[in-house]
Amino acid sequence: MGHTQAKFWKCALQVNPASYISYRGQEQQLSETDYNQQMLEVCLQENIKVLGIANHGNIDGVDAIRDLMNKNDILVFPGFEIASSEKIHFVCLFSEKDTSQKLERYLGHLDLLDPEEGVKPSRLSAEQLIAKVNEIGGFIYAAHCTSENGLLKKRSKHIWILLGLKAAQIPGSVEDLKTVEDGFYRKVIRNKEVAYKRELPIAIINAKDIETPETLKDLRSSCLIKMTEPSFESFKLAFQDTESRVRLNSDVEEKYYSQIKSLKVTGGYLDGLDIKFSEHLNAVIGGRGTGKSTLLECIRYVLELEPIGINSQKQHKDIIKENLGKSRARVELTIRSSTMNG
Template sequence: MVRFEGTPEGADMKETDTPTELLTLLGHSAVAGEIKKAVTRSPGARFYRCAFQVNPFDYSVRHAVATPFQTEEEYNKEMVEACLKAGVDVVAVTDHFRIANSVSLIAAFEAAGIIVFPGFEANSSEGIHLLCLFEPGTSVTDLEQHIGACTVADRKVLSPQSTQTCEALLKLVADLGGLCIAPHVCSASGLLKTLSGQSRARAWKSDYLLAAGLPGPRDQAPDGIKSILLNEDETARRPQPICIVNANDISTPDGFTDDRVTTYVKMTAVSIEGLRQGFMDWESRVRLNSEAIEGEHTEIVAMGWAGGLFDGQSLRLNQGLNVLVGGRGAGKSTMIESLRYTFGLVPKGLEAQRSHNAIIKGVLGAGAKVSVLIRSPSPSPQYYLIERIYGQQPVVRDQAGMIIAVKAQELIGDVDIFGQHEISELTRQPEQLAEILRRFTSPVTDSS
């Protein structure tokens, strides 16, 4: 991580890499230390592209998978390069009830900055496959013990099998601190294909099963199974529909190019708990490759105050931030009004103008400055720093730290900022209310 003068040791996220586009700007002497400090912190949750079923070299050898590689080292090198090229951030290495032969591949991924969920693929007494994932960094010794706890009948066979049922394994892995995904549920060795009747319903409704694997979206599942995936089957209905992920065996570098083998999961930190929360809240935190992820937009990256009441304070903001929550006096209005002041936006209501002026005067005051770092994705990704000293006009700096003749409004686009009570005030003014509502209507529906 790049550390700048004035950035304290022990910043919130030491592992957070400063984007290279920001290095020149943050190294400029005129940039406030508050902004430099803010960008060292975690940006919060983001989508990670995950491949949950990656196999080591030994798996390909045992299962006679066609491969041009003669050695494990060659295989590992090409797998890592293909993973990086595909933009995969997270992998799970899951050979069949084996971990020792996955160690070198895990190490190769980690050396390249790819986060690894170590684990194994279990095979229940009924012949159902389960991907068993554990915390990144879990030792081989612990994983061997976890495999032992599954009471495998014969670990020397091609695909070892546990003496425990699918339901029992789901609970066992959870008790061991891991998480299970039921892969290829509609195919051979899949939960919904292998089981039937009450045994299928019980396993499917298990509190310990949070995700199921398909090669596509749930609405493209085979007839007879689709109703279960859509949570419309009375006998197998869960409290909420299960999370669907795209996961399939990746045993060659080309496998990473297949959209059916990776899934985007939104996490603050890559961990078992991060996955658990993502799978439980899948409607907002999980995206298949066939589903659109919100496109890039201009985002507020960080803001900071120098001088005044908030002297030395700074915030790192998430690219998906859309609401501020906090008790009275937490600083919500100060943040909103500071943004409005920095961007040079004028409140629309008279009461809002008076409130805005009072907050800015009380928080900033003579000589104080507020700085806002933004990122614009088009026409090419670019960072800008907008600064405003109390009583002066906003100043914009480009990535080189140079002042440019551009207004803040030109960078942020058609944006309105409303204070806490401003909407209420504007609802009492029909023309202003119509103007606000017009932003949410199309020319076809807008007849005002």
Template sequence: MLEQQNYKKARFFKCALQVNPVGYIQYRGQQQNLSEVEYNQQLLNEALEAGIEVIGLADHGSVDQIEELRTLFNQNGIVVFPGFEIASSEKIHFVCLFDESTTADLIKMHLGALCVDINHPAAPVQKSAIDIINYINEKKGFIYAAHCTNDDGVLKRRRHHVWQHKGLLAAQIPSSIEDLRGVENDFYRKVFLNKDPNYYREREMAAINAADVAKPTDIQADGASCLIKMTKPCFASFRQAFLDAGSRVRLNSDKPECYASAIEKIRFVGGYLDGLDIELSDHLNAVIGGRGTGKSTLLECIRYAFD
């Protein structure tokens, strides 16, 4: 269960941010052969095998099947951010996610406010991309540009003013930024590297992998998930990470293999510091604190242990 975990240090959590419920496959003109219970269980099994710890639910304009899936995943230690995918009046696709405690009824209210047609939830709404970005940010949600290099993506449609909006912090690509080299005269790669003056941003756009998960096995693909650094996997930490994406957001292909040794934990038994238990992040190599806070004492204790 989620509440039983004790989070003490920041690390990268594997997040699949465009997971769909059992009924999504109909939008692709395919027949679903699994029941909702079977689909949810198979999706959970695949997610656990892939090491997924956070998912974002993003069906097209619908939240009808999220509660059973959310309950099952929460019971197995996976955090669920409910949300939806939406197409703007310019036919640009976005994924909108909300706090893990957000109810399905509240999500439906957001869909209504954005003029989603419940009879045609995948159809473009009568709201511009800017309107949608502003609304989601006002409601303390998180929005990212879905498949931005595809026909219904913000970059493919050359919407530079949308790309430059301060409320849009992430965009989904199929693999790595380097794999975009040379595509359309290197346009996409240069934009992500913030080297195109027409698309320049004060805060660089975070590149994420979040491919549509339409069937359970899809969640295993590298392009279906990315890595977000958080202390505790919750929506507040998730949103905060994108304000420092350079150090807190990674693609699976970006994470280097690390074979270096690291001190993970220091525990004192007996003496003046008896019971003191300190966990250390394996990627940090500095001790920071004011005068008299124990920096030197900590280092001397480490030296003593290695003597």
């Protein structure tokens, strides 16, 4: 189903396959099929619509996860976690259309040729990794940047300020970092630390390492990305405008407000018009005489919001009479009231 309005989509961007738990020195109790099925069930429960696969230095399990999720309208960005020669960890994600064979070539391009060496650093520096991933059309973010092997933990300010690095992962909210290392991380993330100041603020995401399906229920495992239709290109585009298109779950307060959801006109000048309004900004654009004022006056008419001023009232009545009155037209509004939620 196509979408025509931008909205925030819940994205878990550091999901691991069933085999990942062995990296932690533990034994997987679930079969790959059961693990993937449980992960699907949690995604459906939590309304997670995008997964980024990020096993350490290999693409094991990507196709099985992708096939299952795609059948259930969940988009998968395949990828992997990789360490630079300085042992700084990054997650690299790629297009939903990229095959496993292409991902293997990407690993080779990033100087990590042997999957058995997946947990070992690449021969490329962090700066080279960022440049190469962008060059081949991928997306790279700094993984667990405030923890061990993290970009900020290692005080790598020359890497932090690179424009090719669009995002960094933190373990919770920005405010949670207020008392950590005397507020250093919080200050850097808010672009207030002079030595780390970026030309453009970096996007902050939550992408907790997913080692069991249940971990996906943790709000710190996902973040919110604003897109019209989820796709890798839309995803990357969102990070060009991080202040309005990238959110942490902890940033979103549940608010209830009234909304005009749709308008339908039967008969008259706008006969057949059927509009579904966005929850966000709506713009009415068109040349002179295309019905912009008529549309707005129809909404005013249905809501019985009479204009202020004699001239405005006359104009309103003339528009309604001309466009609705002559042909017994009908205007229907679908409205959501804030009082429905107390």
